[in-house]
Amino acid sequence: MTHNQMNRREFMRTSAGAAALGSASQATLLSPGLLAATPRAVPPSDRVRFASIGTGVEGCTILRAALACPGTEIVAACDLYDGRLTAAKEYAKKEIVTTKDYRAILDRQDVDAVLVATPDHWHAKITQDACDAGKDVYCEKPMSHTVEQGFAMVDAMQKHNRIVQVGSQCRSSIVYAKAKEIFESGALGQVTAIEACIDRNDASGAWVYPIPPDASETTIDWERFLGDTPKRPFDPIRFFRWRCFRDYGEGLPGDLYVHMLTGIHYVTGTNAPPLRAASVGGLFRWTENRDVPDMIWTLFEYPSFRLSLRCNLNNESPGMACWYGTKGTLEIKNDVLTFAPQNTEPQPEGYSILGWPEKLRKEYLEQWRKEHPVPLPGKSPLTQSAETFQAAPSYDYQVDHMNNFMESVRSRRPAVEDAVYGNNTSIACHMANASYFKKTMAVWDGAARNIRT
Template sequence: MDRNSLTRRQFIHIGTGAVAATAAAKVTLLEPNLLSASARAVPPSDTVRFASIGTGIRGCELLQASLRVPGIECVGVCDLYDARHDAGKEAVKKDVPATRDYRTILDRKDVDAVIVAVTDHQHRKVVADACAAGKDVYCEKPMSHTVDDGFAMIDAARKANRIMQIGSQRVSSILYAKAKEIYDSGRLGDVFMIEAYWDRNTASGAWVYPIPPGANDQTVDWNAFLDGAPKRPFDPVRFFRWRCFTDYGEGLAGDLFVHLISGIHFITSTNTVAQRAQSSGGIFRWKDGREFPDLIETLYDYPSFRVVLRCNLNNEGGEFIAFYGTKGTMVIKDSTLTYKPQDTRPQAESYSIYGWPAKLRNEYLKKWHEENPLPAPLNFKAEEEAETFATPAGYNDVPDHQTNFFNAVRSRKPTVENEVFGNNAAIGCHLSNFAYFNKDVAVWDAAAKKIIKD
């Protein structure tokens, strides 16, 4: 069929169908980041010696991932729960010295850097002490338990001239690098709306972790755990499921929003805090004594766009971020990224003119087509532009994130997710919780470095 013989409406319809078929078929596998390719050699003199403070779930994950990072060596582990000393050594496949007291790690001259994977309410103290002891710090996300904590940690890093990286590893992901490339290219047009969620539907996803047999006030240093939090008798539920409680964690905002916010900030090059936040949610299903909601939605105002985030522990929805632009939509869903352009060519009005008499409508259409002869200039090559990218099977962004940190330790250049970046993302979590618990709009007062009510 001769394209010139098609009506504009027919042409657009066929064109759109082709885009959909092409988009579904064309998936580009992204190349793993060369930075962390295990083959890359680092001279022995550049080896960075580190210890992990906190060898629970995340500490062990990080130690395992560290085995894929060239030029580093774990030389110690630390945790308040004795069984986690063995867990840490098993994770790093090495019999390193283990302690309950992180200060013995900080006193060691052979430790260049520390991974801080302790509960959120202890980040400030451990990070500040580590900086003061001259150690560079990889601190898990969310950087802070409170707004004050975050600024104190920035001061500590600056005062001691330390490299700090926060642990939202998506910022070092090859998928997010591709998303940033597309965002920066302008192919999305103006993005005024960003939507993201991270939904889970399991007991583990809701932090109902099993209590290990043998965990008691002899094997756990409960008093050290309570440092900075109200005193109370030993409670294994609070120790192992601390994310549920305001004394130690920040609920879904600190656990999952922080990754979404960090990803959005990275892709959009945002290095500021949202101006306002409004939250809604509740404890609908996991009525186990927890203080944080199992469903929360927060709407954030940024200067040039709005962001709506959701975490729901009552449905398996996975991880999703969508950027809705005037020229196209970009969606990150778990390990894939899809960019779909939209047809922004001028089109004859095809809706409201059906409320006109036929004579007027036909005159309008005739004139419009005279002024916009077919074929139109094709500035929209959808078949060529619709793209899907995916990470290769087994790709893990954690070694990439660790590599970025250890490279910064060697180069003394700021990391991609430094303390200012991490603090901004963490404040986004605090805004969400402030709005939820106060049932009010949370406003970021940048001058006072405080969250206030509207």
């Protein structure tokens, strides 16, 4: 049984399901009732004809997610490396049109929507061209490579009235939807501090990917890969490990902060860049073939809370996000959500009266108890224990994010993570990098639409 076939009551407390969750044995299973849209039967007239532009690791993952969405047809794929065009056909599970020139995809009348899953330096140009060609766009995160590009992408979405959805899938996650519900219920009280991290400790996590043995200028369109970045001789390391280079990516903020920022913006109802950001970090271990840090830590200032984000490629630890409120703590760790109420029961002062004379101390305590009768059994906040929630083991939030996109394409309702939303999280990533590389505080100037350092 998939999560989509489960009972649509908001929660399902199933002992069998909970037992399957192992360590989170008391977890409440989350059901799809919290989702913005769930997969449904789609008439043939409503099918969306979809093509990928950039069909590497994420492109193939998204093609698989798209195939799991009813009413979606994969019709074409574009990539610059022959091997990935072959992989695209394998993932599409049929013969599809393939090309190395994305404009050939945009010219096709049988394509309604495109995926942009290229390295980040190509996101803006392809998204703008796709909007101009009348296509809807699912653009991978981080939406932009520069602040200026982000606003141009927002303008393209609005000018051409297109659906543009950015690909940070936790925006459609049932776990984050539950976190948002708890946050909005007020159960956390006033949240002033949030922290999150994603840490890794292996070569793959540090983007040191193997180079396919057939990589050459014959199998790869290197000139097109470079686009408007500085001209360089063919370099398969740059092509396959592009995240390590600022010309093509935004390092750890663009790769990983953006996921945490998307989830935190969603839960807290934030749709604006942070006010200020201050980063420290360094390149400590993965020093070869890289011009971005392998550890970065940033403190962001938002109007009503402060946020600490960290990515460290030198130690493995569970990815987590934690909201600290006056009434409770909310934590998402490895996709398990825990809400732990704080003990807010009034307490008599116990510390500073240690320096009072015994008589005054006694009187104070007696008076305090008169004014604060012992709560009735079951009414004390102390009796509330932590609650844990988890999606079913088969849950795939990438499919939900893709389904949300497909539903927006059909209904013309704005995407859950549209270009405005994606621009704001991208700006936060650019601020983290600006602060790190310039060794100073990065301040967002909304009126001027730029980062002051």
